[in-house]
Amino acid sequence: MTARWGHTPRYAQQHAAAQKVQAAHRGLVIWFGESTGHYHLMDSTGLHEYATLDRLLMAAWWRSQRPAPRGTTRKTLGLRARRGAHRAGALT
Numbered sequence: 396m397t398a399r400w401g402h403t404p405r406y407a408q409q410h411a412a413a414q415k416v417q418a419a420h421r422g423l424v425i426w427f428g429e430s431t432g433h434y435h436l437m438d439s440t441g442l443h444e445y446a447t448l449d450r451l452l453m454a455a456w457w458r459s460q461r462p463a464p465r466g467t468t469r470k471t472l473g474l475r476a477r478r479g480a481h482r483a484g485a486l487t
Contacts, residue, residue, distance in 0.1 A: 420459045
């Protein structure tokens with residue numbers, strides 16, 4: 396059986412890991428490059444290359460799960476203020 400171009404049995408674990416990370420982080424395109432030996436991540440800001448799976452995981456989480464920047468309010472995000480937001484304990 397011949398391998399498809401770019402998916403040799405030697406790198407099956409790396410390809411499977413990249414698929415799992417992409418499944419967990421929709422909106423990102425992730426793959427393992429056999430010729431470079433690195434993981435690649437593409438998002439709205441461009442193409443990024445990571446040498447290890449740990450660095451890829453950290454970058455994927457940061458790009459898809461990071462909180463809003465400090466100083467951002469519901470108004471600056473274009474959201475309507477919630478009723479009673481001025482009372483203590485009613486955090487947004």
